[in-house]
Amino acid sequence: MNVGERRGASELRFLDPAILSRLGTLELKARTVVEGFLSGLHRSPFKGFSVEFAEYRQYLPGDPLTTLDWKVYARSDRLYVKKFEEETNVECHLLLDVSASMAYGSGEVTKLRYGSMLAAALAFLMQRQRDAVGLTTFDDRIVSMMPPSARPSHLHALLVALDTVAVGSRTDVTTPLQLLAEGLGKRGVVVFISDLLDEPERVIDGLRHFRFRGSDVIVFHLLDPAERTFPFDRASRFRDMESGDELMAVPSVVRARYLDSLNATLDRYRRELGSSGIDYAVVDTSTPLDFALMSYLSTRGRGR
């Protein structure tokens, strides 16, 4: 197997045709009601700075005169109109948490793998909309950064980057979010994919920075099924995947309070992020990727 074949297979792993077909269908449905989401599943509301030639056609009465190609008219004495595909100026930033806790997975799929697939699907969607897509991975610092671009070759590089993403160290969103918010050139869409195992205050404050700068922010909060239900049955030593600290616990004794604590945190994110105009979706990594996206889009559609 040569390099090209392997790369193709990796891309297909992210761009599952079934998922893409469903997303495409969903795109048509959502286009009329969603504005601005991931370049909206409809045409961008912003005028583009750059244009890309699509085709010539004969002038028809009613066409704007500004679209006439005078050079062709001079050469051929015929009126032709230049048709352009607009390229939006929306920049979409995919922020993927690669901290050690993202390597957790009670099943086959870890949170990091799931987040990578989700980011890839979104990147592909953006690219189809001619939006510029960038990728930033972070743990307690920025691990890697790919500036937004709408070029098809950029998508390929981005998918490769997602496929080769490595697990980092501790989660600390303060520094990465601050740096990213300051470096954000213009308003756009920020997609934040993380398990949010950090102080909620720091996460919420960091995300609000993006919102203050005019960007739409979407948070995908990834949770493993075991994190959602705490299904363990025997007394165990639970080892923190980031710090290595161990904690002895009897699941039957602590389960209820664990779930209370988790739900309280989720409620807080839902409440405080929602009040800041930040979209927030809890995604169970056991649910299909397309299901997670549809669930989110549905939520967003009802909200607007």
Next chain:
Amino acid sequence: MFGLSFLTPLFLAGAVAAAIPIALHLFHRRAEPVVDFAAMRYLRQVPVEQSRRRRVREFVLLALRVMALALMAFAFARPYVAAASAALADGATVVLVDTSASVTAPGQFEQVRSRAADVIRQAPLAQAVAVLSFAHTADLVAPLSADRSLALAAVAQLQPGGGATRYAAALRRASEELAGRPGRIVVVTDLQESGWAAGTDGAVPENVTVDVEAVASPAANLAVTSLRIEGADAIAALANYSAGAAPAQVVFAAGERRLGAVALTVPPAGTAEARLPLAGVVSGPFTATVADATGYAADNVRFAVADGDGGIFVLAVSSSGNPADSLYLERALTIARGAGGFQFRSIAAAALPSLDEATFGGVDVVAVLGSRGLDQRGRQRLAQFVAAGGGLLVAAGPDVDPDLLTQSPAKVVATGWQVRDAAAMNFAPDDSRHPVFRLFGGAGTLSNVTFTRSARLSAPSDSAVIARYTDGTPAVIEERTGKGRVLLLASDLNYRWNDFPLQPSFVPFVHETVRYLAASRAARTEYVVGEVPGQAAAAGAVTIGTRQVAINVDPRESDPRVMTSEAFRGGIARLQTPEALQAGVSDRQREDGQGLWRYGLLLMLLTLVGEGLVGRRAG
């Protein structure tokens, strides 16, 4: 020497089982799996157990489990503290205090108490003292203790009763109380000769000495030794245990009602009966009392219970109910009418079903002399009467139809018969020891009875022939049906087929037959003290269940003859108990007394409860 000993130390090996939880703990020390987990921040917000605290808890659990197993082995090994009885190892004194009826003479029991108190005070201080009272049984009234005041107080509380003196039982009980210790048994008694009459030896270990503190017996004693009702008389028997004639007045009473008094003189070392004609029927308990200023007080009164129904109630069933049909039977029974004798009533067979229940319930014996008119209800009543313990006399004479009595349902008797041709015969008992014929001492005057006609009885296999005619055929057959008895005479009782009613043997035959048939319904009404379990050791009339009985002093206890101390000691057999066995018995009793195993098991249970609670927290 102070120390913990064990009755069954082998069980201590069970403590090795304590190694099991230790081994499990060591082998499974890291049993808890390590689970990598990401959402630790939520887990940390729960007050979960830290590893160090859990380790402490594990050790507590381990300790509790080990302790539970060790305590179980400890309890099963039956521990006891040898030191607890070490103070008694020097020996002990057991004081046996006679509280029988033979120490009830005036001033006699005060002497007993005084002597017993002296013995207690004079016992060596190093020795523990126990006090037992005894008559027919021995009871511990003060356990072995160095506390003399306890023993003295117990002696001061003692009272004599109506029990008979039984030295053997008392000595055996005292030896048990010593439990193998060397020691001394001091018997404070009147040394009554009849005290050894029980026929069993006193068993005293070799390391125990027996001393006697004898108190004086009265020189004379007058006792009421029996009381009964015969016919219309109340009869009390008096015994005079003295060298001189004893004038006495016997007072008969029924409860608070004085029935009368009889004055008489009882000959020296002899007996006499006081007979009081009763004006009416006496029912329930009654007494005969004699005044005796010098002898035992306990035997001055005798109790008896009169059934009050005037004796055995015989119901004669004849074909017509005419008195002539049962004339000879009635005459034979009315000779002894009243209490201790018989009551008689005649009834037609046809009237039997309609006889009221109250009357029929009092019937002891039914004599069937004729069966004409006896319907199924009458037969059923007869069958139920016999099954419930009644006595049935069937005279297989000309008026009794065998088919009627043997047909089912409501079969009254199992034996059938046929009337046979006339032939002069006599009869004789098949077994002269049978209660009906015991009085005649063999054939005797019965052989003078001539039977001109008779019935040929077909005796079932489970019946007994108790008299036969001279040709060998059954003359009297006994059946047992349910609780009752049935006697069949293969002839009549009304001077038609035989001359039996004219013979002198007829009356005693009828009396003995009726008494025998009624015996299954009769109940014993007199006992001596100690015979009835659960009753106080005193004479009197008591109710047991639904019936009244009289409890009296054993007449043997009224004999004041005494033996010497040497003769008393001579009656004591020595127990050749090996020392080891004695020690074993001692240890067992010591362990029984302390019951430390209970505390061990209780502690084990508490430990297990604690283990459960800690274990539940630990998961």
